[in-house]
Amino acid sequence: MNDPILIKGNWIDTPEKEEFRLRKDHILLIDQGKIAGIFPKVPDEWKHLPLRDYSDHIIIPSFMDLHIHAPQYIQRGLGMDMELIDWLNLYTFPAEEAFSDPALAETIYRHFAKDLYRQGTLRASVFSTVHLESTRVLARCLEREGLRASVGKVNMDRNSSPGLCEDTTQSLKDTQAFVEEFRDNPRIEAIITPRFAPSCSPELMKGLSEIAGKYSLPVQSHISENLQEIDWVQELFPHSKDYTDAYDRCGMLDAPRTLMAHGIYLKERECERLKERGTRLIHCPEANLNLASGIMPVTRLLDWGLEMGLGSDVGGGQSMAMNQVIVRAVQSSKILSRLQPGNRKLLLSEAFFLATAGNGKFYGNCGFFSEGLDFSALVIEDPLGEEQGLEPLERLQRYLYSGDDRNIVERF
């Protein structure tokens, strides 16, 4: 989409999380992949441009998924009777070992990338495995599918299965090699990816922090997902004040762009510190339900002013469809508000914001429809809703709750 083009439709987005913005029958001028203008009618000066008319449909920002494990694509729905630590040791680690074979990685990651695209997730921050070659394969598969992604070679040098446990120096070397290879790639950026504090020595994390600093790279990891995990971190880092402090002391919160998934049981001090550091917390409601981890108090954290986003956490989450993850975020908050009064419910617009404009803030130039931003959008069809005469905002609700990839008729 480099030549200028006009697109007409019912545009829905959430520049502010408190409510949906609807611009009915508006026209966007797209030039060089960016939004160059928004008009209620085609201005005379642009009348010569080609126009794609989606007036019957709604158009929303494409989804972003800021926490997803590509190798766990083949593990969705399996072993969901376990909790985090058992699930990692008995299911996930053995499954990830197989990715020492780049040919297997090629097969699975091709499916994975196609499915992301199909579900309308056109930008993602992705965990690979510890394997350098397979991580390259993952990045190439995502690139070929036309997606934008932050891709992380996972680092783990302790408390892992033998097939995954890395030598600290080699882990840093491999990371550096991956980072160098994708330095100037327009679609793929490397992201520093210590798996989580229990599987990374302080030396490894300090080394990773140096690489992040040297190349100005973002960082992603997990925090405060499970009560047993939190106790374990305290044992492993006895001098740390808490889970956040364990990362902080190793320089893992130094990068200006940092993603931490989960954050269910954060203490007040941790929230303050994460806010100070500008760390973005990624809510993964589906995985938290499946692994019986608990429910993130998402509205309290939002109201506190923390930076937030949304992730599918495949394979802890079973679905890559961000519309389903949005619904699960709302449902989880409703249950929390019922069982632990003091937590307000998450609005549908807030959950939608997290998956689009909120996640977009991590990249800085996308996530809603305003002049100057990168253009990326999904055209949503709802034949029954159109027959019923539903309003655009009702059709959005219908799609988010009851729709699937078959409702996405165009992906920009």
Added chain:
Amino acid sequence: MNDPILIKGNWIDTPEKEEFRLRKDHILLIDQGKIAGIFPKVPDEWKHLPLRDYSDHIIIPSFMDLHIHAPQYIQRGLGMDMELIDWLNLYTFPAEEAFSDPALAETIYRHFAKDLYRQGTLRASVFSTVHLESTRVLARCLEREGLRASVGKVNMDRNSSPGLCEDTTQSLKDTQAFVEEFRDNPRIEAIITPRFAPSCSPELMKGLSEIAGKYSLPVQSHISENLQEIDWVQELFPHSKDYTDAYDRCGMLDAPRTLMAHGIYLKERECERLKERGTRLIHCPEANLNLASGIMPVTRLLDWGLEMGLGSDVGGGQSMAMNQVIVRAVQSSKILSRLQPGNRKLLLSEAFFLATAGNGKFYGNCGFFSEGLDFSALVIEDPLGEEQGLEPLERLQRYLYSGDDRNIVERF
């Protein structure tokens, strides 16, 4: 399927809820729609029969949905920011009023029946609206689609919107007319359907109880879904001990086959009474999340020995796909076990049982694969799982968590 036929595949069912039963590469002999034999190899005497070979796939009992509102099919996902009473008054009742027009009913119910079939729900207990003619239309649509169903003309003679509020005598007359019309239908049975205690006068319920008794009909309604609703029932029935007693005194628990949806906040006395009367409680986890009603303590009720089943509760629930409802039941129980210790988690096999064998007990001759039972099954394909070499029980998990109607390649 009246001529005898052999079907080969990997059969998975739950005659007991504690675990899945898998019979790999077994052959079922189907005759006159019933299971006439189950064999590890084709017996010589049946070698001449046609054989359908699904060895690559898994085969499960078709789903049943014992709580679903057909008119709310067009309301899925809408107004989900409200709780029960507001949602009924502001969204549901106005939407149901439109079904005074049988032509509209014909359009919507045709979609509804096709979608039920598509999702693999081949038997259901369905609420219509108060309208006699539209209820006939619903029954005929379900029949035409080849489904089996219990269909209820809804009764409400107070606390309803003006367009839905019936005259008590007329409500009983219309119910009787519907019952008479479908008396000998092989696929459709009438079910007595007082909406819920707040919208039914004691006189109406007593009259309905008489009709149920006279024609040996089942009964369906709602119980103990929402705290505000429970208080309201106590106000409306000041002499009743509790919600259960309000129904009990009006004869609504007399039918040997009674379905009560929800039951989130039942007291001990109510549980004992419902068990005594053999009332089947229908768990609707998705709707309970959406309307922030609470979470049914499903494992405590199961362990108590109550008869239980599962329902989508469309439109409170957004999805007719019972595999999704099964997953939501498991997820809800995990959260309850985390936030209210003392509640154990629901096993996946138990949730599956509820949607198949458990719901099947309401009909008495279906829900799993044993000799003499009615045969109804879904053939599930999982190309990726087959490529991965997943075991049949893993493929079932994958389908339940991550699959959809596209994985159902055959419906018997």
